[in-house]
Amino acid sequence: MFGDYSLGDLGSIFVMQGFAGLILFSVYVLMALGLAIIFGQMGVINMAHGEFMILGAYVTYLCSGFFQAHLPGLFPAYFFVAMGLAFLASGALGMLVEWALIRHLYKRPLDTLLATWGLSLILQQAYRSIFGAREVGVELPAWMMGSVQATDTIEIPINGLFVMGVTVLITLAVALLLFASRWGKQVRAVMQNRVMAGAVGIDTDRVDRTTFGIGCGIAGIAGAAFTMIGSTGPTSGQLYIVDTFLIVVFGGAASLLGTIASAFSISQTQSTLEFFLSGSTAKVLTLLGVVAILMLRPQGLFTLKVRR
């Protein structure tokens, strides 16, 4: 498959596909961070996570339309507002869902799986009724278009750089929140032993609700980033949810670093193979690789070495 390309071409292809993979990686990381926190802390398998992401994408779409129509002067900066609003919208919906649905189903993992799957269908239909079945795209401000010409054969898109920057910032913020703040300490305590966390004086209900909200809010930001690499439709989230679960399981459910490493390896393999093979063959190879590694390391890539 490499035979038709010169060595220099191959190098450029790898760099550019690698970069395309990095954008995919960014969306995966943002999705997986939220999912990993929610799954890791509450043991809730949130099948509607993709729909929370798409909510963020639709918010971005609405913002882009609103700024174009009413505030054209501020249009170059709209994306930042959109990301903030996407976080708030998805986060608020997440907290509402936790309050109305999830909290009644703790300790019943299969039921939460079915309930959130049902929720994802409801949300999809809601999007279809509100925004129509056709996929929508957002208008990017001029400064995000175009690309940086690194060498004669290598071009790097600016919006990709932007998405990566956002991902790095959010990942750092989440890590800081989890490992340096009081809230993070409470989250980790609840994650490890819910009953005992209550018995040392932590309000576990409140921690659950904010955690669910923040996890969903990050999915909303992933949705804002997603608008740059794909068009937004009612069912677009479905395409990502399976991959994201794969990443969380592959990385080791309790490890932030594992989630990032696994998102990186899966998105890069996927993106590089896609150039040379068809998309589905690339997916098959990626999945086979993941299956093989999980057979050798069922606990995922990264685990903590402590006595239980």
Added chain:
Amino acid sequence: MLQTVPAAAPPLAPTVGAAPLLAVSDLHAAYGQSEVLHGIDLSVAPGEIVALMGRNGMGKTTFMKTLMGIVPTRAGRIRIGETDVTALKTYRRVAAGLAYVPQGRMIFSAMTVQENIETGLTVTGAGKVPGDLYDLFPVLLEMKGRRGGNLSGGQQQQLAIARALASRPKVLLLDEPTEGIQPSIIREMGRTLKKIRDERGLSIVVSEQVLSFALDIADRVLVIENGSIVHEDARADVDEAKVARYLSV
């Protein structure tokens, strides 16, 4: 060997006759349909150490969990000082002054020693671990950066006690603290518990199967059997043989 305990009363000996710090009346608790506690009455004076003895499956742990609100109360009342905590959630009971060292220690094994203690600070609002906790358990200061799960059993027990004390409790509940711990550490723990009581004037309820440890630290010994209290003695006039008979299988 049990007679070697000095007879002199500790400086902050139980104030008998004072209003109880922990008052439990007619407490019933059940797992589903099967009732496990059948009306337990207990009042603990400020600065008093009460040992709750009993064999496995007699309701010691259930009693502790019911006090903490982990097992729901079916009937009866629990008061901490003036506060009725019967209907409160677990974390609110901690804020009201209860602290809990569970059987099996249940420290947060993936968190560091310091972080473990800091989780206990939640209800006080303090940000830093008070130094007097590390004075009580110097080994924890040495190990404060280590993950809790990598400590030995005895160190984990100390960590669990320190975590409970971090919330500045009025009443400390310990569920079988000697389980799986070597004898020299058990004696050390007995000394520490009495020291904590003397320094802070809190009340301690400890469930135990080891009679020597109970007699070493307690002011009063209760025996629980099949979910009811069947025997009660002050430390001074414990009929050792009789209590031992309750504990033998």
